[in-house]
Amino acid sequence: MISNRLNVVLLAIALVGLLAGLGLLVADFTELATYTWTVGVLPVLAALVIEIARSLRKGEVGLDIVAALSMAAALVFGETLAAAVVALMYSGGTYLESFAEGRARREMSNLLSRVPRTATRHRNGALDEVPLDDIKPNDLLLIRQGDIAPVDGTLESDRAMLDQSALTGEAMPVRLARGDDIMSGSTNSGEAYDLRATLPAAQSTYAGIVRLVEAAQKSKAPMARLADRYSLLFLVVTVVVATAAWWFTGDPIRAVAVLVVATPCPLILAVPVALVAGLSRAAHYGALIKGAKPLEALAGIQTLILDKTGTLTDGRPQIVSIQSHGVLSEDEILYFAAALDQGSKHPIAQAIVAAAQARDIVLPIPLDIVETPGDGVRGTVDGRRILVGGLNFVMEQVGASSSSAAPQEPGAILVALAVDGQLAGHLVMADALRSGTSELLTGLRRTGIKRILLATGDRRAVAEAVTEGLGFDAICSDLTPDQKVRLVLSERENGPVMMVGDGVNDAPALAAANIGVAMGVRGTAASAEAADMVLLVDRLSPLLSGIEVAQGARRIALESVIAGIGLSFAGMIAAALGYLSPVQGALFQEVIDAAVILNALRALRIKPRETTLAAIQDVTRPKSQEQ
Structure with a gap:
């Protein structure tokens, strides 16, 4: 992929070349205008050819080839203005895609940018500023107003007011009392407080979140890979239509117009932007999905299997x-x-x-x-x-x-x-059932989940007593870790399965499921590592939000692809029949590309349904807090 800095340079060259050539044309310097447009196109074409060569060495064939063919053909047949428009369109489209993806990654990038580098530690009656790597369990840290908790720990002061909006999407600060757990990454919005570290910085919740975010940003969804494969088909169709237009009319300009109107393709632009926007939006609501592939799979879950202790229940007496x-x-x-x-x-x-x-x-x-x-x-x-x-x-x-x-x-x-x-x-x-669980399960069924099962190692009587009236399709009790795996594998025969758990014993089942979901606050590192999705708060409501966001992002990606490809094919036919000149085709395709990217960015505005938003405040609140 061409770097962002080079994209800016190429965009500037293409823009200056196009505008300068138009100015010379108006001044009646036709030959000089043609030369200027050619000079503006060649750097973009050269960079594109180098990028295509790199992709081919990796075994990847993309629609950049169509862009290169259209620019080269336009230059060869004297359509230098069309070539200049295509060069501007290609460099501008690539820059717009890069900008859109950057905008879509904003929520996750905010998580990365907030990582603290040092901490203030109490030592021998004094305060020392120390690197995070020097913090050890049981160290006492001072968290000033506005500081971010650098490690997981417990509150040693009487009270603390924390802003967890960057992690959970909740605007309202959270009030904690002495002895309460504090998740790293929380911002102190009240008076300074003392934090007793329970984990080293490298093992803290926030450090784990950062690692997951970095992995998610490098991922590629099946839909995106499918787009790559279909790009080869689109390339073949484009060349066939262009060749046919030239063959039957004897006019090479029609072939140029066909190539131009097919450059580049919404199939490539829309999918990654929409899915990355979905990842960002899900993180805003407290559901960190480890990449575009699980986000796409999340949209089609048929069966949900829930662990009991620490997941369906609070996990503490x-x-x-x-x-x-x-x-x-x-x-x-x-x-x-x-x-x-x-x-x-x-x-x-x-x-x-x-x-x-x-x-x-x-x-x-x-x-x-x-x-x-x-x-x-x-x-x-x-x-x-x-x-x-x-x-x-x-x-x-x-x-x-x-x-x-x-x-x-x-x-x-x-x-x-x-x-x-x-x-x-x-x-x-x-170990009380989380409050609002019944409403949560109803919301999950509304998303299209057909079966909801409980999987627990507890006795049958305990499981039935805790889940009475919740309407589980099946309660599976007295399960060992390997039996949970077998349950997941058997349910996968009926469709995609999601498993939610928090303990070491749940890790194998999480890995076996199509989508494994771990409770990220008090869940074990093993379960978070095996999972495809981590809930950043100690409740299940982000699970519902994450599914609704995933479904919305996938729907928007498909809408963009279908509309964009349909318009591109219509433009190609119009160009082949002589209704679009190369310059008009280039402008038409630029409008299509801008439209599908802007449509894909709608995923940044996805909001869970009103019942889900209410659940974010109330669902799964421990009963002890209601007393």
């Missing part, structure tokens, strides 16, 4: 309900349990603390903490003896029977609380 066995209220039960659990690193204990913080409950410092690993914690809160832990453990300690507690639902965990030796209540915890 959430408080479903709080029940009292005495005089304490729900907030008081949560207050005492969370206060004592501050002294434990157990995931369930941390989830209880996070739930209290989400309700803005101020927690006191617990005293005399004694933890029995895997069972529970005892200590003193506000002068009262508190015991928090598993149901059986707490019941044994207070001398009560576990039958006094509520029956445990499939997949749920009961955390009991005792105050001053008496059972005070319990918290029901579960």
Whole structure:
């Protein structure tokens, strides 16, 4: 491909040559005008011939040959003005295509341009500006207002306000509390905060996103490859029509006009612009697609297979309900349990603390903490003896029977609380279904997906309890990773399959699917590597947006191709019959090329349906945030 800088030079030469020749023609210097047009055409023709030779060495045959033939034929038969118009048209079209693709890549390029190079690290009571490669897990970083989080980490300050619009497309800032996860690439739109690094910069979410963007920008879709193959057919048809026009009329100028009107081809221009615009637009809505090929495949998915834990559910224990066995209220039960659990690193204990913080409950410092690993914690809160832990453990300690507690639902965990030796209540915890999932599945079916299946390694009873009422076509439980792969392969016999997952155990199934989708925030590196599409936020709504954008981009590409090729063929026939001169044919084709490129750029304005846009704000919000 001719470089952008050379494109500008060739465009300038062709434009100056054409205008100078027209000026000389008006001044009645006909021969000098002809010479000037020829001089303006030759550099463009030479660069084109070199580019064609490079393509042929790679085994690629494109419509650049038609452009070269039309310019050469116009010069040979004395149609130097037509040759000058074709030279301007070719160089201008190539520049316009390059500009359009650059415009289409804007969202993804913005991701690349925002990569921070250094970070401010706390060290020995001072602040040091260090390169990203020097950041290690557990380092404490200062993120000033306007700074971009350079690595994944957890919030060490009380509050933070983050702008994630560059990653998710959401305009509204997100408010986080102490202990919440922060995704690298988020911009600090509030006061400065401290970030505890959990991963090195090279392994952070944002670094992975950058690698995916770079790979996506180098990809080529099947539709684009199909356009390359059809370009050879178009070339043959063009030469045949031009030769026939010359043969039957004896007028070589008609052959020149046919060649001119076929240069270049909308088949080549429209497809890459529309698909790259689709990639950019999908990234704007939080769905990073790894290239034009998966974007095109995404538009035709027939079957969707969803993992459960961390995908359909939040993947972390959430408080479903709080029940009292005495005089304490729900907030008081949560207050005492969370206060004592501050002294434990157990995931369930941390989830209880996070739930209290989400309700803005101020927690006191617990005293005399004694933890029995895997069972529970005892200590003193506000002068009262508190015991928090598993149901059986707490019941044994207070001398009560576990039958006094509520029956445990499939997949749920009961955390009991005792105050001053008496059972005070319990918290029901579960890996809760993401809120709005039913609406999301309805939206996915609306896009043309015919079958939606659940694939999980959990027990059947747990899977059915979590997905009750969602209308899955099938629930496949107790699956090992290789069984998930076999499920994907069997479903592929019925049409293209999409698999969505987040864990290491999902990676083989993601690779086996036509389209693998990974949860990019807390999903594993293995699943993101195996996937064709990564969701940049910890929810499923970008999946729906990505499918609708992919379908829109593919539709626009096809519209551009059909309309452009139809007009090109009509122009060729008109030229062969003598209704278009070479100059008129060149101008006509230039109008076609500009029209199909502008039409392809419509993909930059694709918007998911109103229900999808609403879902971006609400769908798949964890239930704990609704309490």
